[in-house]
Amino acid sequence: MRATIEVAGLRKRFGHTMALDGMSFTVTPGQVTGFVGPNGAGKSTTMRVILGLDAADEGSALVGGRPYTGLRDPLRHVGALLDASALQPSRTARNHLLWLAHSQGLGAGRVDEVIEQVGLGSAAQRKAGGFSLGMRQRLGIAAALLGDPPVLMLDEPSNGLDPEGIIWMRGFLRSLAAEGRAVLVSSHLMSELEDTADHLVVVGRGRVVADTSVAGLLATASGGRVSLRTSAPSEAMAALTQAGATVTGAGTGTGTGTGRDALTVTGLTGEHIVALLNRYAVPFSEVSAHRATLEEAYLELTRDAVEFRAAGQEATR
Numbered sequence: 001m002r003a004t005i006e007v008a009g010l011r012k013r014f015g016h017t018m019a020l021d022g023m024s025f026t027v028t029p030g031q032v033t034g035f036v037g038p039n040g041a042g043k044s045t046t047m048r049v050i051l052g053l054d055a056a057d058e059g060s061a062l063v064g065g066r067p068y069t070g071l072r073d074p075l076r077h078v079g080a081l082l083d084a085s086a087l088q089p090s091r092t093a094r095n096h097l098l099w100l101a102h103s104q105g106l107g108a109g110r111v112d113e114v115i116e117q118v119g120l121g122s123a124a125q126r127k128a129g130g131f132s133l134g135m136r137q138r139l140g141i142a143a144a145l146l147g148d149p150p151v152l153m154l155d156e157p158s159n160g161l162d163p164e165g166i167i168w169m170r171g172f173l174r175s176l177a178a179e180g181r182a183v184l185v186s187s188h189l190m191s192e193l194e195d196t197a198d199h200l201v202v203v204g205r206g207r208v209v210a211d212t213s214v215a216g217l218l219a220t221a222s223g224g225r226v227s228l229r230t231s232a233p234s235e236a237m238a239a240l241t242q243a244g245a246t247v248t249g250a251g252t253g254t255g256t257g258t259g260r261d262a263l264t265v266t267g268l269t270g271e272h273i274v275a276l277l278n279r280y281a282v283p284f285s286e287v288s289a290h291r292a293t294l295e296e297a298y299l300e301l302t303r304d305a306v307e308f309r310a311a312g313q314e315a316t317r
């Protein structure tokens with residue numbers, strides 16, 4: 001089976017709420033794809049539609065080229081963790097997994113393997129009802145792995161994990177992708193994905209607002225801005241503007257630097273700026289390309305898609 005998820009033109013309305021408004025993206029094998037967007041952006045609904053738990057009004061969602069409902073032994077095709085608390089609290093972790101395994105024709109040996117894989121060995125005989133959220137997440141991932149599926153889909157798997165657990169999760173997801181699986185991981189926090197994901201599908205208001213590599217998102221957000229520090233701002237401005245750049249700062253109050261000697265230049269690369277300043281013998285002490293953080297890039301992209309924002313935050317925008 002192809003290790004892919006293909007979502008095309010999904011629309012889904014709940015009453016007056018348009019949860020999905022033309023959601024389209026593809027998850028490819030061998031990498032972790034981060035599915036990121038603010039609360040209410042439509043991530044869980046998309047995952048539920050992919051798993052056949054919700055029906056879309058329009059569009060298609062395919063796992064390995066087929067709709068989920070058409071898969072025989074679905075756990076062998078796609079492993080999913082949507083809600084870690086969806087378990088029978090009186091069952092032990094191992095019995096929970098045994099019950100799932102049997103439903104898919106899988107043996108007890110596989111159950112013990114996945115228990116070890118997620119680090120729950122010492123808790124396997126404990127009742128799942130007494131598990132912390134972090135332990136439930138691990139149990140949910142064990143369940144997703146039971147059928148050794150080529151496709152994994154995890155909704156906010158780092159929720160409830162302690163810092164050690166978060167680091168473990170990052171490495172674990174990356175190793176699953178390195179084995180050639182397609183791994184889709186959702187989060188409403190970019191910080192949770194930035195060290196994990198190779199590729200990002202950023203969503204807002206039910207649609208994709210960016211489908212890009214992590215490096216691509218950073219490059220777009222940086223916007224080609226270069227900061228410059230010079231003791232001769234007027235001469236620098238004149239030389240750079242003449243070469244086609246847009247220059248702000250030095251008393252205009254619009255630059256990102258501080259003080260009269262700081263300029264912000266767009267439209268020219270750092271190398272080009274250095275060459276021009278040298279040619280016109282304009283002194284400068286610093287030329288640096290602005291690097292946006294992933295968080296900044298994400299906030300910029302999803303600014304219009306945030307459903308709930310504190311009043312103080314609203315005022316700053």
Ligand SMILES: Nc1ncnc2c1ncn2[C@@H]1O[C@H](COP(=O)(O)OP(=O)(O)OP(=O)(O)O)[C@@H](O)[C@H]1O
Nearest residue numbers: 014017019037038039040041042043044045046188
């Ligand atoms: N069963 C439902 N009935 C009514 N509205 C729903 C239902 N499920 C989702 N919605 C609405 O659809 C929109 C998308 O919700 P969804 O849970 O998919 O977003 P999300 O990106 O997963 O958000 P979060 O990060 O908060 O989990 C929201 O406005 C939500 O309130």
